[in-house]
Amino acid sequence: MASWAERWHDGHPLFRLLLPLGRLFEAVAARRRAAWRDGRRTSWRAPVPVIVVGNITVGGTGKTPLTLALVEQLRAAGWRPGIVSRGYGGRATYPCLVLPDADAAVVGDEPLLLARRSGVPVVVDPQRARGVRHLLAGADCDLVICDDGLQHYALARDIEIAVIDGRRGLGSGLPLPAGPLREPPSRLAEVDFRVINGDWLAAGEPPAAAVTMLLEPGEWLPVATAGSTGPVAGTAIAAGAAARSAAAGQAPQPPARVHAVAGIGHPPRFFAMLAAQGYAPVPHAFPDHHAYRAEELRFTPPLPLVMTEKDAVKCAGIAPPDSWFVPVQAMLPADFWQALHSRLADWRPSDA
Known part of the structure; x- marks a missing residue:
C-alpha cells in the first residue's frame, strides 16, 4: 500500500x-x-x-x-x-x-x-x-x-x-x-x-x-565498515568488497529474505533494486535523513539486514551483526x- x-x-x-x-x-x-x-x-x-x-x-x-x-x-x-x-x-x-x-x-x-x-x-x-x-x-x-x-x-x-x-x-x-x-x-x-x-x-x-x-549496485559491504570507508569509486567498490566481506562474514545471496531499511527520498526504489537482484526484501521505510536508534534496526523474524549507503554512514555503530549496505555507481x-x-x-x- x-x-x-x-x-x-x-x-x-x-x-x-x-x-x-x-x-x-x-x-x-x-x-x-x-x-x-x-x-x-x-x-x-x-x-x-x-x-x-x-x-x-x-x-x-x-x-x-x-x-x-x-x-x-x-x-x-x-x-x-x-x-x-x-x-x-x-x-x-x-x-x-x-x-x-x-x-x-x-x-x-x-x-x-x-x-x-x-x-x-x-x-x-x-x-x-x-x-x-x-x-x-x-x-x-x-x-x-x-x-x-x-x-x-x-x-x-x-x-x-x-x-x-x-x-x-x-x-x-x-x-x-x-x-x-x-x-x-x-x-x-x-x-x-x-x-x-x-x-x-x-x-x-x-x-x-x-x-x-x-544506478549499478555494487557488492554488499558490512555496515560496520561504513564508518571507515575511504575514497571508493568505480571498480574499487567491487574490488574492496570481497576482502571486507570475507573479514566480516558472507553476505546473503539471492533468493534470501532480508530486512531492507531505507531512509531516503523514495524508499520503494531501493526495495525494487533488491527485488531485481533476486532477493525477497521485507521493506522498512523511514523518512528521508532519518536519525536511527539501535532499537529501530531490530526486526522479527531475525534475518540479514540491508540498507542504503546513506543510511549506513549513520548506523555503523548501532546496526546488529549481519547488517549490510549496497553502494551504487551512476552509469x-x-x-x-x-x-x-x-x-x-x-x-x-x-x-x-
Whole structure:
C-alpha cells in the first residue's frame, strides 16, 4: 500500500485542497527568480567553473550518485573538484569542512557519504555562495560541484544539471505544498543537461533531450565498515568488497529474505533494486535523513539486514551483526560526458 508521502507526490485528491497555497508559493518563487534574472538581486560568481546538480521536485532523484560520478570523471580528466552541499539534517556551524570521520548528525548524512566516497574536499553550508568561498579559500580546487543547489540563485553557475526520477517523473505536477514541484516544469528547458534516473516509467513524455542514468549496485559491504570507508569509486567498490566481506562474514545471496531499511527520498526504489537482484526484501521505510536508534534496526523474524549507503554512514555503530549496505555507481552514456567536457573546454585545468 502506498504511503501518504507517495500519495502526496502522485496527486491524491485530498492534497488538492492545498492548491491555493501552492499557487501562492509558485508566485513567490517566480517573483524571487525574476529578481535574480533582471538584476534586482546579484549573484556571486566564483573564479572557477561551478556545476549545479539539482532537481525541480522535492525528494530524492539520484543527485548524490551523479555527484560522485562527476567527481570521478572530472578528476580523471585533470580537474581538482570540490563539493558544496546543503548538509540537510545536520547541525554544524556553517560553513563547515566535512572530514571523513565526522558525525552525520552534525554535518548531514549525504555530505558525509560524499566526503568518504569521493576523497575530495566537501563543505556544507545552506548559503551556497558562502560555502564555495570557504571551499576555495581552504582547498586546492579548480572546479566546484554544488549538490542540490538549483534554486539557490545567489550562486552563479556555469552548468546546470537537473535530475528526474524515471519512476515518478514530476509526480502530480502541482507546486508545493499541494505537490512536489519546487519550480514549474518549464524550468527544465533552461538547464544544460536533463538526466533521468532509470528508465522512464512515469506518466507522460520524458523531458526533451534527456539522458538516462542507471544506478549499478555494487557488492554488499558490512555496515560496520561504513564508518571507515575511504575514497571508493568505480571498480574499487567491487574490488574492496570481497576482502571486507570475507573479514566480516558472507553476505546473503539471492533468493534470501532480508530486512531492507531505507531512509531516503523514495524508499520503494531501493526495495525494487533488491527485488531485481533476486532477493525477497521485507521493506522498512523511514523518512528521508532519518536519525536511527539501535532499537529501530531490530526486526522479527531475525534475518540479514540491508540498507542504503546513506543510511549506513549513520548506523555503523548501532546496526546488529549481519547488517549490510549496497553502494551504487551512476552509469551515464559516453555522449553525456563528451558534452560536459566540451562545455568545460574554456576552463581547462592549467596542468591538463
